[in-house]
Amino acid sequence: MTLFDVYSLYDIEPVSGSGSYVFTADGTRYLDLYGGHAVISIGHAHPTYVKAVSDQVGRLGFYSNSVKNSLQVRMAEKLGRQSGYDNYSLFLCNSGAEANENAMKLASFVTGRSKILAFDRAFHGRTSGAVAVTDNPKIQAPFNATPNVDFVKLGDLAAVKERLSTGQYAAVIIEGIQGVAGIRMVEDDFLRQLRTVSECTSTLLILDEIQSGYGRTGNFFAHQHAGIRPDIVTCAKGIANGFPMGAVLISTAIEPWKGMLGTTFGGNHLACSAAIAVLDVMEAEHLVENAAEVGQYLITRLNEMAGETDQIVEVRGRGLMIGIEIKGSASELRKRLLFEHRIFTGGAGEHTVRLLPALGLTKDQADVFLTNFRQLLTGDC
Template identity: 40%
Template structure:
């Protein structure tokens, strides 16, 4: 028995099966590559699902968390730390938030969504409008906003008052935002639905509709934020100012952290002392990691790099003319390679055998969310191998 299979057997004997059976047991990573316990190397084009924005073992992150771990890993929120304050200030800066904006730190994207739900309740209204195809998390409040029936139905009844409307449908959104709606919660690009982008004016229309109705516009940047789309946040491409955003994934580079960012004094005043909290939220270790991530992304010009390498991937796939590959969609380095038949799982399995990690996010789409440091040559190595993987999936 291989070391990989032995550890997977121990996994199945000891962990709840909520993730199914993992395909690999990863031993270590370096840059854009990971190695399994059998010593096989893979180009990681998923990046922990848009988490490892600086890849694996980046010296800036390693240095920051090592230094902080030697000083203080955790303090209670009876106190604060310089790292926590500095990270909040940096987040507000890269978000372009106006005076009076604030940050709440949690440990995950789902926690950030839960904070956003409580923020919306403080308006005095209870209705929430989300989108079909949306994924906002698996805690019970976040699950009410998530659209996929298979995720929701085993745990119903969930939070009442949530309505889902077709994504990128301005008329449906306008019709749904009634006087009882506290908030509209949207992703600027739907990652879990298959990397779907709305029309350029969709978020602008959502801003106009919510403003007119007196409802909050909350943008879920958990997967799209921290440079993933070629801007710090996906909403910035639309030139709007939301009332709040949720952030996680790439913010800590793998150290658990999430955040709710509220825009402006009025919205920031909705949650007051004692109305929300988190034991580990924004602790010194996570905050130090977040600071290292933001500083390094800025210093290395990785927003521009994400935009240019994402465009390079799109052009390379088009130029390759691969049978049964219909194109590339998405933005920056959150992309889906689309297929003309539902064989993505088989293609992803063939790619893994060939040394590449991609995600079959939908039956006819492969999601790529590689580290923002990925090179054009590394992406080209996958594109060059892709015809073999597709052919293998079709003949298996």
């Protein structure tokens, strides 16, 4: 049997990691500014995380959700306190796509409406409902086509008002920052107006914080920069530092009943032990604050660099969620960063380099990237 061909693969295999570094079998070290696609929130092989997961698997790795699991309660209490959403309820699942599926299904259940409003260039996942609200026909099979999803241009409030005024929409779903689209920012004022319009039309507001949440932007969730509170928040990726997990935070204004949502593996003992360790480390090491500080340092330095070379078109982002649009091929530049300078980065489209490092990235590590990035852009030694 062979593996199904999913992604183009670099001829590099990390076998171990530590903090913001990964290592191949021969000991070669790479600076990881990709974080496994924003998943590694507290760093590779953090000792607190390793101990928590190792201890838990030695006790009980799994039992079904037909019995009590105090780890779920602990995780919910910690997440509520650290995020500021302690008055929301929590549904635990296994991935970001599954979180968005359940969020939209819940919205349709409680409103009795069938339609969802989404935005151009959005990405919400690859399962059936999630891919239906993803603006990318290349990953939509004919099976995924549905008349229940409409798209409007990001930031077009008039179009949003026109659609929602029909009273047909269960929810509007939006990313805190559009990641796959190339770190497209959502204006704070637009989010505030979107909150108002959704309330006026009894439409639920779903904030997809799967990539932009969990401290990445210098607030626990990206939408908190705008000072709003959505009806539903979805998260995953950094929630368990590599262990598969997703979550749906649900406002107390929504009154779901038993049987609406369900899961076999969601919130299992290993996942919860991993998620609790992540929250413990984030709090103890002030990682949200570090993401804000080091992220702003990177953005400032990159903007200065943009003023010195015409190779940088635009720098976008908040905290440690940064997109650098360049004139040339981002793919080729990323390959050179990886193979010549041993730095992992992400991409988004033809021209954007995406930075999604662990939240504990240091300024010294940021400087390593900046020096090598500048050298490749300008050709200076």
